Amino acid sequence: MSRIAGAIRPISPGSRWSRRTGGSPIPRSSLACGIGHYLRELTARGVACIGADVVFSKCWLAKHWVAPAADYVVFDAAAQWPVAAQRFDLVACHDAFYFLPDQPRIAGLLREAVAPGGVLAVSHLHNAAVAGGAMGPARDGAEWATLFPDATVYDERELRRALLAGMHPPRPDGPTIPRSRRGRSSSPAAMRPDR
Template sequence: MRADTPATLTDGERRWPVVSGIAWLRAGRDDVRERAVAALDDGDPDGAAVALLADADDWWDEPPPPPERLRAALHARTLRDAVTLLGLGRVGVYFLHRWSDPSWLAALALTAAHPPAGRPVVDLACGAGHLLRHLASHGHRDLVGVDVVFAKLWLAHRFVLPPGAASLVCADLTAPWPLPAPGRPRHVACHDALYFLPDKERVVERARAAAGEGGAVLLGHCHNATHPAGRSGLPLDAPGWTALLPGSATYAEEELTAAAVEDRVALPATPAELMGTEAIGLADDDAAAPPDRTLLRPAPGAALRPNPLYGDPGGPRGRIWPHVRWAEEYGPRAERYLPERWTPLPVADAVRRRLLLDLPDRW
C-alpha cells in the first residue's frame, strides 16, 4: 500500500481514501470506497467524509442520517453535538458516558494489571479512542487504533484524541489486517467488542501474531453466554473464552471494576468466579510486565470536571442515567460507585467514584 495522491492510497489495483488522516481500508464496501475516492479526486474532502460517515458496521440497525446532517456534523463544535448529528443513538450515548461506565473501569483495571510498559499499542475496535487518549495522557507513544466504523474514528480524531496522539485505520478485524509485522513486541488490546465478532479464533490468532514474541494480548469485557446480562452479540461461555487464549490470566468483570474503584491491582478469578461473571477479561503477556496502578487514574495535572450524569453544576445534582439501555446495562453496577446525589469528597475519592472525570475539552 502506497500513497498515489496526498489523499489516497493504492495497492496497485484499487485506490483507497484517506480522510482526516484516517486511512479507510474496509473490505467488501467497494461502492463506498469508490464514492469517497471520486469525491477526493474532485477536490471535495467533505463529500468524501460524508460518504464514509454514512457507512456502519453490520450490527447497526438504524438508517444513516441524510447527507445534509452528515455535512453539518463536520462542523459540530462538541462531541455531544456530533454524535447527535451522526445519528449514533445508543452508541453515541455510550461514547459520551464511557468515562463513567463499569466496563471502562474494567478496561482500565485490566490494562493496569498488564500495562503496555513501553511497547507500541494496537487498540482493536478502538471506537472513539477513549483508551488511546488515556494511554497518550500517561505518556505512551506509538499508538494505533483500528475500527470498522469511520464515524467512530472521526470522533476520536476530531474530539477525543490530542492532535497526533495516534494513527487511526478503518478496517475489518474479520478480514486480513493492514498492519505490518511487528518490528518489536506490541501490546494488542480488544475491549468490549470481541463478543460481537464471528470467527473469534481467527481474530485472536491475528492479535497474537500482531503482538509478536514478548508482546501482550488483552481481551476485555468478553460477554459470558451463561450470565443473564452477557447474552448480547455472539458470546461464549467461560471455557470458550479461555480456550481462545490458553495460559492467559483471567479476570471477572466485577472484580476488575471494583479494583479500579478501590485503586488497586485486580485479582485473577477463581474458576467459580469466572463461571458466574457477567463478562471475562483475559491477558496473555509474554513479558509479564509489572502492574501500573497509575493507569487507574487520570494523568497528573489533568483538568477534572464534574461528571455530566449529575447535570448542571448550578442546578439539581441528582444522578440521572443517560438512556434506558445504558441504565439496564450499566446502572446496577455503576450505582455501587456513583452516589445517587452529588457528594462533596476529597479529589482523590471523587476521582475514584467517578464524580470527577478527565473529559475531552470539547466534550
C-alpha cells in the same frame, strides 16, 4: 462488518508510524478502537498508539477530537489486516470482540500481533453461563479458554472492586480460567498472555 468503511492506510517502514518509534514496533495497538477513548488516555501519557476500526467516522472523530496524538487505520477485522506484519507491546480489543466475525481467526491474529513480552488485553467478553448477562453473542468459560488458551482471566466485578478501592486486581489462582469459576463468573474481562 463485512465491508471496509474507508481507505486502508498501509504501514510501510518509512511511514510516519515507523519514524515516530525509531523503526521499532509500534508500542500500542487497539482493534475496534471506536472514538479513541482508551487511546486518549495512553497518548496523554506519551505512549505512541495506533487505533483500528471498521468505521471511518469513528477514526475521524478520534483523530480530530478525542485522541489526535494517535494514528489510525480503517479496516475490517474479517478482511486482510494492513498491520498484520507489525508487532506491538500492547494489543487491545475492548468491548468489541464478542461481535466480531470468525472469532477463532481474529483471536489468532490478535495473539500474533503481540511482541515478545507484550500483553494482549481483551475485555468485556460475554459469558453464556451468566443469567441476565450482557446482550449479544456469548460463549461459556471453556469456549473462551479455547480461544485464549494462555490467558489470565479476570471477572469484571473483581476489576471494578479493585478500581474503586485503588488497588490492583487479585491474580486468579489455579488454571488460566479456574475450574471453580467456569460458568459462574460474569464476563471475563482482561486477558494477558502468561509469558
